């Protein structure tokens with residue numbers, strides 16, 4: 001049993017409150033990713049769970065124990081730090097076996113546990129090296145090895161891949177996924193890379209300024225963002241989000257351009273309401289160069305000028321001007337476009353999002 | 366000298382070499398040479414009599430010299446160990462202070478700012494058997510009813526000197542160790558906490574290996590200091606009474622100036638320097654090992 005539950009968890013530094021009474025329940029063996037912009041309180045939350053940071057209010061339970069006042073060593077957790085935090089004076093093997101040594105395990109037990117972990121992580125050749133003789137990726141794997149030898153109740157990761165280059169990061173992402181399938185522990189994983197969160201997590205927790213904005217499976221936070229912030233944070237390139245006014249069954253943008261009000265929202269808005277219209281670049285494409293969502297056809301085409309293109313090889317991001325602003329659209333099977341060219345842009349309105357301009361909450365049911 | 370044109374870099378370095386030779390090499394060679402003569406200050410012409418290793422042979426049979434030598438090593442060993450422990454303690458305390466740390470660091474340096482002569486006088490006064498603070502305090506507290514002869518009894522006098530030494534120089538250790546503590550990355554300590562360490566285990570397995578090189582630097586410096594110790598002892602007991610606290614350099618200066626046997630004194634000095642070199646090598650070895658262990662990049 002290794003559930004983790006946070007109840008009204010608060011963290012204050014002096015009079016500055018950085019985590020505001022958050023609630024979260026993590027199921028046994030669940031992989032939960034904490035994402036959010038820099039400074040939103042992800043690390044602080046993780047460190048409170050680890051016991052490295054005193055909590056200023058609320059409760060933390062691991063399993064059925066309240067751990068509020070327990071030191072880290074009594075919480076049966078492992079943590080992988082962003083900077084790896086390896087012991088510089090110990091060899092790789094000693095680093096990985098250290099927690100077992102402290103726990104008073106026998107030499108043989110330690111050796112076999114370390115050998116197991118080394119095999120899982122492909123570190124067999126490096127066991128006698130010191131951290132200063134390892135590459136970044138190797139250090140990262142040692143840090144993971146140190147975490148897994150103990151079979152803890154809960155793994156805590158604080159941006160473990162952020163110091164690696166893109167290719168290695170992708171490789172390690174796969175490794176972590178395999179590892180989780182194998183060791184089957186509860187994982188709380190902090191990252192500000194949303195791709196990591198989407199690919200690894202069972203559920204994603206999106207934080208902002210010390211609050212939790214939304215909790216849900218990757219698919220859900222992507223397809224049904226609860227707030228404007230989540231909509232803008234999840235997904236790459238970011239969702240097109242523009243202010244509009246509801247009027248007469250249409251959305252009127254600041255310069256007077258209009259779009260039809262998407263059918264799904266027709267009963268949820270009132271005339272004169274200020275809203276934010278959102279559409280992902282995937283659902284906005286030069287006509288004939290996108291994939292239709294297949295849902296109740298509600299494609300609206302407008303002729304607009306191109307202002308900029310970013311060719312990516314298999315696709316091109318086209319920035320086109322509509323309603324006085326640039327909108328990002330995704331062109332599959334790209335053809336060459338130049339700034340100033342006029343194109344026909346398809347808006348797949350069945351995939352659009354609408355948020356109240358004041359509360360920034362989704363207007364979806 | 367026509368045709369001799371030294372390269373510019375030689376020319377530029379020449380003044381430095383000349384100065385170095387004049388102030389370091391020549392006096393050194395001169396004193397080394399005089400240790401092979403029966404040179405007495407009262408009879409200057411004796412410096413021209415070469416007697417080979419006779420001074421050194423004499424020394425090796427001289428019990429007084431070896432007692433002073435042994436006492437110096439003893440003083441060094443005890444002082445270094447106690448200073449190490451106290452300095453470590455002090456550094457850990459100061460590092461914990463969240464407020465006023467700068468002030469504490471400055472206060473910690475105070476003893477180092479006093480001249481050893483002054484320290485000697487201070488402690489001579491404090492340990493004075495009649496008017497000294499220590500006896501006064503002990504007697505007023507009723508811990509003893511007679512005057513303790515601090516600077517007269519040989520063990521007590523040695524202890525008094527030890528205390529003066531330690532008081533004046535514990536901060537050397539404290540400062541180096543504090544520097545180590547402040548330079549230490551904090552994450553391994555947190556990792557140790559998560560890995561199950563008690564605070565004591567964290568110190569033993571993580572903090573201590575990291576500050577060890579810093580402690581060795583302090584040890585090197587202090588071992589040289591004590592191997593050359595002179596002022597405090599000179600003031601407090603002058604090696605007495607009856608040579609009960611004689612250490613190497615009080616003996617050397619007495620031999621050189623009171624007895625005016627400069628040649629013999631220089632021979633002693635060279636043996637003493639040998640002791641210093643030995644300790645330096647020893648601690649530098651340890652330092653190199655400790656540094657390599659923590660993968661230090663300095």
Ligand SMILES: Nc1ncnc2c1ncn2[C@@H]1O[C@H](COP(=O)(O)OP(=O)(O)OP(=O)(O)O)[C@@H](O)[C@H]1O
Pocket residue numbers: 013018036037038039040041042043044045192
């Ligand atoms: N020791 C501290 N004293 C005061 N404020 C702090 C302290 N540590 C963190 N904070 C503040 O708490 C907030 C949350 O910090 P935290 O490190 O949890 O952010 P984060 O979400 O992990 O960001 P990042 O993605 O950059 O790592 C920040 O605004 C930070 O300035």
Ligand SMILES: [Mg+2]
Pocket residue numbers: 042043044
């Ligand atoms: Mg962080």
